[in-house]
Amino acid sequence: MSSILVIYASDYGGTEKMAQAVAKGAESVEGTSVVLKKADDVNAADIQASDGVIIGTPVHMGSMDWRIKKLIDTQCSGLWMQDAMNGKVAGVFASGSGFGSAGGGVELTMLSMLNNFAELGMIIIPLPKNTPLYHKGGLQWGPYGRSADENMSPSGISEDVLKVSESHGRHIARAAALLKETPVFG
Amino acid sequence: MSSILVIYASDYGGTEKMAQAVAKGAESVEGTSVVLKKADDVNAADIQASDGVIIGTPVHMGSMDWRIKKLIDTQCSGLWMQDAMNGKVAGVFASGSGFGSAGGGVELTMLSMLNNFAELGMIIIPLPKNTPLYHKGGLQWGPYGRSADENMSPSGISEDVLKVSESHGRHIARAAALLKETPVFG
Amino acid sequence: MSSILVIYASDYGGTEKMAQAVAKGAESVEGTSVVLKKADDVNAADIQASDGVIIGTPVHMGSMDWRIKKLIDTQCSGLWMQDAMNGKVAGVFASGSGFGSAGGGVELTMLSMLNNFAELGMIIIPLPKNTPLYHKGGLQWGPYGRSADENMSPSGISEDVLKVSESHGRHIARAAALLKETPVFG
């Protein structure tokens, strides 16, 4: 039995929908229990109790939502001090509106969340290009949901993005189960 | 007359000392007024009233302090919508303890703050290698103050780092005065 | 009189077209001379003779073309040792095909080129959101030209992207002229 924690912040519900899809994908892996929580409601014990952690955020000015950052500062720092998460599994996802067709800061957003996981000694699961519908909602680091078109007219998160998110959750749950059995570090 | 806003968050006073040194350097440029404020006390009007903005943060788990991020999410997003900061000048600095001799995430920390400034259309002032004492407290993106040695034993921010910070403030105040006179964009 | 050097690598001509547009924009600024060169043909003296440098690259596996990197390693390192570029002006642009709508690594690509410029002590000019047609070919760090659609079917670089590139060249030429007159560092 392995456990996955899906953490998110959301403004208008887009990232929340993606979080639900990630959770659904993780649950589809036999022997996996999933907890889905808003960042504000997560504490260090929740994180420590998990074999895999997935964080999702809206992109705000090229980095993660401040509520995610508050969680990392106040709850993850202690886990880092204690080396409590070594060898567990991590992944990320994000949503974003904004202009253009280049993500408006989503790469740095995902990387700064992954930086936290790397400091915690966690193994990072990317999103392979041949994941079904990747071209509709994927980035190499994880699912990315456009919530507006290039003119910032709201479009909502597409079903395609939710399918990609589900795959990501499934991948991470599989990896968490596998790596729980056999430690890599030490 | 040009005005510089120095914004910071600080846990044990190290980043605050650096912020004071940055402010002192900016003040040394004739015709410059400087405002020094904690992130919690800054609002969008403070930012918009400035010709140059410098943000400093402790490095927490490889990214900026959540109080800085809260400021960016709640105050800078609106300025971005309004294109209110185009062509003004920006810079960053950071402090960090932690292990090793590679900054423990300071690069991504600085870059995610600079990402915010780039989205605001602000011109970015780096820290040149021949700045006096650079090798004691410099990184290409701005001053970096080690607040603990490689074993995490607290050392405080050195006088050398404060000198580097002063230079950075001076550079940015000069650039702000210059770019205020002659717009680059448009 | 100030001089701008536009450097690029190109596989199928997309980045070259953008480079030509950037050069055209720079030339439109009175008193500016422009040199446009492939990375293979640039040496340290070319760079040192310039008041502003703009580098463009295709995105390859999430970072710059190896010919750009070879130029940086073999020609820029020496300029860094000599502090030869301090206070001059820099900018970047990129093209990319690939899947999805998140740039496939363009942010890290641009940032790693900007890292080189920051180490050289150069002042960085971003691309403001209210640049005309930004939403068709802009990223906060510089113009980004999609050369294929989300299914990797080649589309070529659009006229809109070329217009954005022209604006970027014009901005940087203006900044170079201004900063040449009045040194910020030292």
Add this chain to the structure above:
Amino acid sequence: MSSILVIYASDYGGTEKMAQAVAKGAESVEGTSVVLKKADDVNAADIQASDGVIIGTPVHMGSMDWRIKKLIDTQCSGLWMQDAMNGKVAGVFASGSGFGSAGGGVELTMLSMLNNFAELGMIIIPLPKNTPLYHKGGLQWGPYGRSADENMSPSGISEDVLKVSESHGRHIARAAALLKETPVFG
């Protein structure tokens, strides 16, 4: 039986020593065969034949050595097209001289190599903080060897850094063996 490929570029032998230590660590894992090659000598078939790939580079102007980038552009792009590396294991290491105590660009250097691996769909192994001697030669993304002191006086790569590199090789070989048995993606 699983196979690890250690790829490196080296100027003065520092990164080569680290590569040898990484290879030694990987070899210490039962059932692992290791190939150690300079970037110039590696082709796509070498990479595809491996269950885990580790790349090491000197830091040059804040990004990877151009010989590493050439390898990625010419050999990895095709593997990306073919989805040939999904679910295999990846890691990085770097050496650097330069000023200061913040790594001079090592984070972006490591991240741009990891970006390549993420695009290839490879699972990323970081370096946990409690790895013995981490504080002498570790960064969250992998071993980092200082080859000069803060004044750029050459110091060579320390024995401590080599020990950290050995641990990293061992971790990755273990992960490669484990993930070879049980696919995570698909």
